[in-house]
Amino acid sequence: MALSDSELITQAKSGNDSAFEELIFRYDRSVLAIAFKFVHNSDDAKDIYQEVFIRVYRGLKNFEMKSEFSTWLYRIATNVCLSNKSRSKKQLYVSIDEQNESEDDESVNVELADNEMDPAELMANLDLSDIIQDAVDSLSSKQRMTFILKHYEGYKIREISDMLNCKEGTVKKYLFDAIRNLRKKLKPIHQTA
Numbered sequence: 332m333a334l335s336d337s338e339l340i341t342q343a344k345s346g347n348d349s350a351f352e353e354l355i356f357r358y359d360r361s362v363l364a365i366a367f368k369f370v371h372n373s374d375d376a377k378d379i380y381q382e383v384f385i386r387v388y389r390g391l392k393n394f395e396m397k398s399e400f401s402t403w404l405y406r407i408a409t410n411v412c413l414s415n416k417s418r419s420k421k422q423l424y425v426s427i428d429e430q431n432e433s434e435d436d437e438s439v440n441v442e443l444a445d446n447e448m449d450p451a452e453l454m455a456n457l458d459l460s461d462i463i464q465d466a467v468d469s470l471s472s473k474q475r476m477t478f479i480l481k482h483y484e485g486y487k488i489r490e491i492s493d494m495l496n497c498k499e500g501t502v503k504k505y506l507f508d509a510i511r512n513l514r515k516k517l518k519p520i521h522q523t524a
Contacts, residue, residue, distance in 0.1 A: 334350070334353070336399070336401070337396060337400075338350075339351075339354050340391065340394060340396065340400060343391055344391060344392055351388065354400070355384055358401065359380070361405075361484075362379075362380055362383050362384070362404070362405075362408050363377070363380045364484070365405070365408055365409070365479065365484065366379035366380055366383075366408065366412060368479045368483055368484075369412040369475065369476060369479060370412070370415065371464070375415065378415070379408070379411050379412055379415055382411050383404070383407050383411050386407050386411065387407060390407070398493060402490065402493045402494060405480075405486075405490075405494040406495065408494075409476050412472075412476060413472050413473065413476060462517070462520060463517065466512075466513050466516040466517055467479075467513065469512070469516060470513070471508075473495070473505050474505050474508055474509035474512065475509070476495070476505075477491055477495070477502055477505040477506050477509060478505075478506065478509040478510075478513075480494065481506060488502050488503060488506075
């Protein structure tokens with residue numbers, strides 16, 4: 332019979348590395364899936380995955396079992412995803428504004444996509460799943476995370492509020508805003524269908 336999460340945590344706190352490995356094995360695919368759905372890059376998702384389990388390993392001694400282990404783990408995962416996105420934005424900001432020395436101080440041209448593209452042109456250039464994914468990616472970090480956890484991963488609002496460490500009403504607001512923003516972004520596609 333398999334040990335419960337609580338039993339594995341107790342053993343892992345006592346220094347049993349195989350108990351900690353079993354905890355990782357139980358949740359690694361879910362953490363990696365959440366990370367990948369959030370960043371859409373396997374290397375970044377693996378970095379997030381690694382950071383999550385490093386934080387879990389370091390923080391396990393302080394885990395008091397007042398909540399489910401999975402809730403605590405997914406809270407760490409969502410926080411790492413959100414902080415990773417913030418770092419990515421800062422790096423992007425710096426890399427666009429700074430001149431690249433290897434280009435002999437020539438300015439770097441950055442072309443931005445036209446947000447007002449004709450829906451027929453959009454359909455010609457991208458398939459529907461790419462368009463939907465781009466719309467989800469355009470959401471704010473917290474809206475996107477709640478949308479992914481609710482609609483891709485199937486968590487309940489109460490569980491998401493525990494993971495994000497916020498009130499259920501806040502989660503509902505994020506979801507409401509996410510769906511409203513997605514409708515706005517996808518309206519041209521819906522009208523052409």
